[in-house]
Amino acid sequence: ETGVTQTPRHLVMGMTNKKSLKCEQHLGHNAMYWYKQSAKKPLELMFVYSLEERVENNSVPSRFSPECPNSSHLFLHLHTLQPEDSALYLCASSQEGHTNTGELFFGEGSRLTVL
């Protein structure tokens, strides 16, 4: 596998379920991201892990919980979600630092439907 891979590609869950989204990057990058993509809205940055430290985003509800065990893996734990959380969740990675290009490399996304 190369690039950024996300699993599962599709997920349907009830409001009381607990599930997790997984992301893995094979690019040797030092920063990873979760974005939410909803129809007719900008890509919304949810969380950033840069050099394995989380950059807080206070606007994201606590029902979304990220985890970054190492620089290659990123998880998004989901708990008691709402129907309005249905969206495409995109993972991305980049190389940050004085030689960075600023380019984000995205995964294919996980399409989440909350019933």
Add this chain to the structure above:
Amino acid sequence: GENVEQHPSTLSVQEGDSAVIKCTYSDSASNYFPWYKQELGKRPQLIIDIRSNVGEKKDQRIAVTLNKTAKHFSLHITETQPEDSAVYFCAAARRGGADGLTFGKGTHLIIQP
């Protein structure tokens, strides 16, 4: 924080014609402006970017222009082809890296045969 406005939301052009997508930003400290293309059902991918030390950058049929005084930047696609049909997102960031990007809402470009 940064606010990026993008227009139009939908753009339909005849194959072979040019397409222009415009974005404005609010933070005068922003210095990095990438454009991403997302084909239907695919991931967004960087197609071109510009930093604030230049006013224009070209790569074959695509070009980006930046006006720092007016705080706007534009994507120009010439000789459009069917494979140019996609959603295009502009973005702006302060520190020249990806970890501070604010995206526009996107423009759905439709190339009519």
